[in-house]
Amino acid sequence: MNGLRALRWAVFLVAGLSFPIEAALDYMLKPRKVAPDTYVFVGLAEDFSRGNGGNIVNTGFIVTADGVVVIDTGSSRLYGEQMRRAIAAVTDKPIRQVLITHHHPDHFFGNQGFRDLPIAALSGSIGGMKEEGVGFADNLYRMAGDWMRETEPLAATQEARPGRSTIGGHDIELIELKGHTQADLVVLDHTSGVLFAGDLVFWQRAATTPHASIADWLGSLDRLQALKWKTIVPGHGEPHADTRGIEQTRRYLAWLDATLRKAAAEGRDMPDLLQMKLPQEFADIPLVREEFARSITHLYPGFEQRALAGGGKS
Amino acid sequence: MDKQTRSVLLVISVALTTLWVGAAGAVVVDDDPLKSANWDDLKTRFFGDAKVVFDDRVKVVAPIRAEDSMNVPVGVNVEALGEVEEVMVIADLNPIVKVLQFRPLAARASLSFRVKLQQATPVRAIARTRDGIWHAGGMWVDAAGGGCTAPSVGRSTGNWADTLGQVQARIWNPAEAGRLRFRVMHPMDTGLAPGIPAFYIEKLSLSDAAGVKFMDLETFEPVSENPVFSFDFRPGRAPRLPLLLSGMDNNGNRIQAQVAQ
DSSP states (O other), X not given: OOHHHHHHHHHXXXXXXXXXXXXXXXXXXXXXXXXXXXXXXXXXXXXXXXXTTTOOSOEEEEEETTEEEEEOOXXXXXXXXXXXXXXXXXXXXXXXXXXXXXXXXHHHTTGGGGTTSOEEEOHHHHHHHHHHHHHHHHHHHXXXXXXXXXXXXXXXXXXXXXXXXXXXXXXXXXXXXXXXXXXXXXXXXXXXXXEEEEEEEESSSOOOOTTOOHHHHHHHHHHHHHSOOSEEEEEESOOBSSSHHHHHHHHHHHHHHHHHHHHHHTTOOHHHHHTOOOOHHHHTSTTHHHHHHHHHHHHHHHHHHHHHHTSOBO | OOHHHHHHHHXXXXXXXXXXXXXXXXXXXXXXXXXXXXXXXXXXXXXXXXXXXXXXTSEEEOOSEESOTTOEEEEEEOGGGSSEEEEEEEETTSSSOEEEEEEOTTEEEEEEEEEOOSSSEEEEEEEEETTSOEXXXXXXXXXXXXXXXXXXXXXXXXXXXXXXXXXXEEEESTTSSOEEEEEEOOOOBOSOSTTOOOBOXXXXXXXXXXXXXXXEEEEOTTBOSSOEEEEEEOTTOOOOSSEEEEEEETTOOEEEEEEOO
């Protein structure tokens, strides 16, 4: 390497280091209006990475006459703070309530950005946030890096009570379901017809199962399908106006359950499943290969132990 | 580094890699395809002066990213090598590197199990053929880690002693080239969690009612708690039932089970 080249490299490196890091850590949150008074920050159909900083989740807000209701706070302190600024750019009404759909980190790690406000979640979710928050944080710092700076798991401060109430002209119902986790809160705005389904619904993004009970989840999807709504906001994937997300999630979960059950009955082990070809219907859903591999770890031991218990030992 | 230097280095590294294609279409190379920092040390430690080659007939199946560092599924299959005398499984960057070693004997040269990983690491199987050459294959598994230094679930809940050494087992298609799966209840403590000494199964062997030995297995601390194994039988070498599974842990506790179906 000659002297001039070395100098050029040195200048380049110094320029790179002195570039303000803050400027790079911008989630570029753009609220999308999905109904009157109702906005969604649509996340990417990706897993946590240093590239996306965890902007992989849908969060949203409803602007009522009596203030703003926020649904989920995203994956980091930075996300929560930037989300709050993006809300303030839409309305000068104060935020009156934050609701968290469940205890997974991409849905509540932005709570620090709203820490002066009431943050409510189902009691089962609050327990999960307290028990597992630190473990989630360790993993997210590893996966998303600098975006996570100063993020600490801040559990919800209020217990959300299921039921219907009118807030600033919006008839909002909180519904307690389960299946994706032990406690899944669904927010239905009867006035606008928007259903915030949390992670009970995935659309064109493979469903995740670290705390799932598939039987409960399928029951909850039937409940969601029976409700009256116009627009559904899935936890991950584009908002839409029909039941396609519910149906895709239901078909995938039913397939997953049947596949693992059959494999256990046939004496397969996890590596056999890892090599399995996925059905055409699901093969093109983003992250399905990765999520299927994760689901094997989450769910297969249960099926396997039942199959082994049916054998003959002495 | 400028372009010229880089391309020179590239040429050198290609030249260093002797690559030949074997009779069965196997791709065999001398340099570590996984580019692990400590492979050379491990090679000397485990294989001394013996010849070790990287061989794509050694199949290791594991997830690219471990979802649960305490239970990372691994499948090893080295049947494409022909007669294999023994197989070693290691995780290069684990605090305890050696996972297990097995001699396939009358069973197929394949095994599935689960392992604890402390961090992202290559997971490898290295199989010795009759000519004394070791054939290595493997893959990187990314892991959030902590699998080796966390206490076992049995220790945390305190109930491990109630079920110690109990075996659940089942045979699939015993008349054909079937499979035995079993689980042994054991904490498999690594000795790396504070205050909990190493406590793990050391040996497991499998024979049939006629006294034919099908598999000898030595296990080490990184094998997962309450380990589950899958063994496969060879076509035409169906075992006579019941099978006898016997083993011992490092405290001298015996494991013994008959498997009839």
